[in-house]
Amino acid sequence: MNGLQLIATGGALPERTVTNEELSRMVDTSDEWITTRTGIRTRHYCGETENAATLAIRAAQQALERSGLGPEEISCCICATLSAPDATPSVACQVQRALHLPEGCPALDVNAACSGFIYGTAAANGLLATLGGKYALVIGCEALSRLMDPKDRSTCVLFGDGAGAAVFERTESNAPFAVTLGARGDDAIHAGGPSRTGSSPITMDGKAVFRFAVDALPKSLDRVLQKTGLNLDDLSWVVCHQANSRIIDHCVRHLNADPAKFYKNMDHHGNTSAASIPVALNELAESGQLLPGQTIACIGFGGGLTWGGAIFQYRK
Ligand code: COA
Numbered sequence: 001m002n003g004l005q006l007i008a009t010g011g012a013l014p015e016r017t018v019t020n021e022e023l024s025r026m027v028d029t030s031d032e033w034i035t036t037r038t039g040i041r042t043r044h045y046c047g048e049t050e051n052a053a054t055l056a057i058r059a060a061q062q063a064l065e066r067s068g069l070g071p072e073e074i075s076c077c078i079c080a081t082l083s084a085p086d087a088t089p090s091v092a093c094q095v096q097r098a099l100h101l102p103e104g105c106p107a108l109d110v111n112a113a114c115s116g117f118i119y120g121t122a123a124a125n126g127l128l129a130t131l132g133g134k135y136a137l138v139i140g141c142e143a144l145s146r147l148m149d150p151k152d153r154s155t156c157v158l159f160g161d162g163a164g165a166a167v168f169e170r171t172e173s174n175a176p177f178a179v180t181l182g183a184r185g186d187d188a189i190h191a192g193g194p195s196r197t198g199s200s201p202i203t204m205d206g207k208a209v210f211r212f213a214v215d216a217l218p219k220s221l222d223r224v225l226q227k228t229g230l231n232l233d234d235l236s237w238v239v240c241h242q243a244n245s246r247i248i249d250h251c252v253r254h255l256n257a258d259p260a261k262f263y264k265n266m267d268h269h270g271n272t273s274a275a276s277i278p279v280a281l282n283e284l285a286e287s288g289q290l291l292p293g294q295t296i297a298c299i300g301f302g303g304g305l306t307w308g309g310a311i312f313q314y315r316k
Helices: 020-024 031-038 052-067 091-098 113-131 206-228 245-255 273-286
Strands: 003-012 016-019 042-045 074-080 107-110 135-143 161-171 178-186 237-240 295-302 304-314
Touching: 003 052, 003 113, 003 135, 003 273, 016 020, 020 031, 031 245, 042 161, 052 074, 052 091, 052 135, 052 161, 052 273, 074 091, 074 113, 091 107, 091 135, 107 113, 113 135, 113 161, 113 178, 113 273, 113 295, 113 304, 135 273, 161 273, 178 206, 206 245, 206 295, 206 304, 237 245, 237 273, 273 295
Parallel strands: 003 304, 074 107, 074 135, 237 295
Antiparallel strands: 003 161, 016 042, 135 161, 178 304, 295 304
16 A cells, blocks of 8 residues: 655754743633633743744754754645745745755645645555655744734734754555545634734634534544544554644543553643644654554544545555
8 A cells, every 4th residue: 555654753843931920910710710620731832033934934844854864855845834934935935945845846825714724644655656756844933913903812822933854755665544524614713824914813712613523533533444444543643733732632631542652742732733743743753652563543523624634654
């Protein structure tokens, strides 16, 4: 079967950490409210010289170095983001230039909000199949602090900045690989962008999004498992979009699953949209918890509305 295997990861986070306590001095909120409703304790915010593209370049550089590949071996570069600093050049093109990827390597941004890394992985597999080539760089990066209204307590406590990157190899092995994607146009989560005229900050119908997420997560996991013929026991890790701890807990209960399999790190990142899944993959790899040969499911859901799941194997 043709499919992608994960061979290396990288990550980049802004230095500045913002605690719940710090936010509670800026808006009418509390550490207790934020942790009990979301599981979030701290998040990172970009400094003046940082943005989604600078983070993407750092994460991608690290993933490329760890893969042991030269830049000329990368055959496509896809960046998932909803907070690109510029409409053009895309973040992916900025990465292409910074890493000296070859000119034959297509580079494009994908905006599928919090499902962006899953959409990007599917697009990378499609591009390699169409154009040829073995290795793809897929990045998720966000500077959501630039899109938020810092005075809106219903959103400013939720989001953070960061980037994660993955190098995938397209192989003909029997390793499991499948992707499922979906979309339903709806503005339950809405954001203008820093490069758009009349930029408007993130707004969200929190309760509607919560209901959507607890439905989309188990359905996407079920669909992508069906496509591979695997079941939950065959997975070493389920890496969900890190929006809210309660969304993942709800899914674990619904599936009667082992909670230890469902990686969580929103306590120290908040919701980093397209970056959350690759940042989590990178943490798992860096901490030695992700082992060669393990099979992972990644599940994204969020703005658009969009959702999706991917299953692939880690092969160092
Ligand atoms: N601090 C203190 N109080 C807050 C607050 C904050 N940061 N934000 C909202 N509140 C208040 C509200 O004003 C409301 O007060 P009221 O009852 O006096 O009107 C009360 O808390 C309850 O607000 P509500 O919106 O009903 O809270 P909730 O239990 O639905 O939790 C979310 C809010 C955002 C945490 C929750 O809806 C959620 O997690 N939604 C999904 C969000 C998400 O995951 N989005 C990304 C998907 S990709």
